[in-house]
Amino acid sequence: MASAVAHADTHEHTHYTSTGLENRKVAIWAFIGSECMLFASLISTYLIYKGKSIVGPFPHTPWTSPDGHVFKPILNIPVTSQSTFVLLMSSLAMVLALAAVENRGKPGYVGTVLGNSKLWLAATAALGATFLGYQAFEFTSFVHEGLTIRTNLFGSTFFTLTGFHGAHVTAGVLWLLTLLSIDIKRGLTPKDTLLVDMCALYWHFVDVVWIAIFTLVYLIK
Amino acid sequence: MEDNAHNVDHPHEHPSWKQYKWVALWLTVITVLEVWIYYTSFSQSPLYVPTLLVFSALKFTIVVLFYMHLKYDHKLFRALFTGPLVIAVFTLLALLALFSHQAIKQ
Numbered sequence: 001m002a003s004a005v006a007h008a009d010t011h012e013h014t015h016y017t018s019t020g021l022e023n024r025k026v027a028i029w030a031f032i033g034s035e036c037m038l039f040a041s042l043i044s045t046y047l048i049y050k051g052k053s054i055v056g057p058f059p060h061t062p063w064t065s066p067d068g069h070v071f072k073p074i075l076n077i078p079v080t081s082q083s084t085f086v087l088l089m090s091s092l093a094m095v096l097a098l099a100a101v102e103n104r105g106k107p108g109y110v111g112t113v114l115g116n117s118k119l120w121l122a123a124t125a126a127l128g129a130t131f132l133g134y135q136a137f138e139f140t141s142f143v144h145e146g147l148t149i150r151t152n153l154f155g156s157t158f159f160t161l162t163g164f165h166g167a168h169v170t171a172g173v174l175w176l177l178t179l180l181s182i183d184i185k186r187g188l189t190p191k192d193t194l195l196v197d198m199c200a201l202y203w204h205f206v207d208v209v210w211i212a213i214f215t216l217v218y219l220i221k
Numbered sequence: 222m223e224d225n226a227h228n229v230d231h232p233h234e235h236p237s238w239k240q241y242k243w244v245a246l247w248l249t250v251i252t253v254l255e256v257w258i259y260y261t262s263f264s265q266s267p268l269y270v271p272t273l274l275v276f277s278a279l280k281f282t283i284v285v286l287f288y289m290h291l292k293y294d295h296k297l298f299r300a301l302f303t304g305p306l307v308i309a310v311f312t313l314l315a316l317l318a319l320f321s322h323q324a325i326k327q
Contacts, residue, residue, distance in 0.1 A: 021295055029298045033305030040309030044316040081256045088252065091288050092245040099235065114238055204289045208281050215277035219259050220270055 028198045032205045035168075039209050042164055043216060046157040053152035057145060060221040074147050075218055076138065083134035084214050087169075090127035091207045096120040098200045101188045117196075118183050124203065125176040128169055135166045158217065165213060168206050175199045236287055244287045251276050 019026075056063025057071040064070050097120035100109060109115030139159070142148075149159040179199055182188060188196060236244070255276050263269055286292040291299055 029301040036305045036309045040313045044313045048320045088248045211280045
């Protein structure tokens with residue numbers, strides 16, 4: 001009886017395609033594929049307009065306005081390097097959260113830090129929120145230094161690209177907090193691996209997009 | 222069917238904690254190298270941009286293969302990701318070529 005209920009419960013949550021693959025996992029990969037196109041269009045726009053701003057502030061070079069005000073290069077590489085490191089470490093926390101759920105009850109995971117999915121989910125969300133804090137600091141300081149989305153082509157394309165990425169990180173943090181609340185309420189079990197796996201795939205995608213943005217926007221002069 | 226499907230979904234074991242730790246270490250080392258060369262005279266070299274692009278592609282590949290488990294997952298997932306990625310990269314290159322061409326004509 002108990003196994004019949006368990007089977008029905010598994011069947012209720014598992015929907016396989018004709019390929020034998022879980023349809024939600026196929027869907028998240030297709031979604032990530034479409035997101036590649038979105039970010040490629042935003043990065044293309046940034047690169048096409050790179051160096052074509054008529055007025056400053058500029059990303060890597062100083063600029064003197066007609067009224068004699070000197071603007072230093074706007075990008076703050078040390079601060080962005082820290083936020084990049086934070087996002088990379090959040091990906092490590094995410095894979096550990098997935099491993100903790102997937103291996104719940106297995107030797108080496110019971111009663112250990114590695115098996116604490118709540119800890120790793122909370123750590124990933126906290127690191128994601130920290131990244132957003134860095135981004136808020138960066139955007140605020142840019143506005144104070146005279147660069148807004150309407151100032152020049154660099155401002156328009158930069159805020160659009162990094163703003164879209166920040167929105168994706170925000171969605172990821174909300175997704176992680178939802179999983180964390182489920183874990184606190186009823187506990188995530190190996191049967192819930194797919195739920196965490198989908199969130200993990202999305203989170204790592206957000207990470208790889210930032211890897212591209214960090215190089216193309218911040219480091220290439 | 223479900224057991225079979227599950228095997229197709231997870232054909233191999235995922236990396237261990239030690240492998241994840243090494244991946245994180247490599248990602249950190251490459252990031253430090255990227256930032257370091259930004260501040261050196263190498264940033265004036267014609268090899269600077271290609272080097273950064275190689276580093277970035279390396280980090281991208283490491284995350285996709287090990288953290289997104291694409292190395293261990295079903296080939297359909299690989300196709301669903303690499304297909305649009307290749308189209309996206311070609312679109313990006315085509316747009317850059319198109320707009321640089323127009324700039325030259327002007």
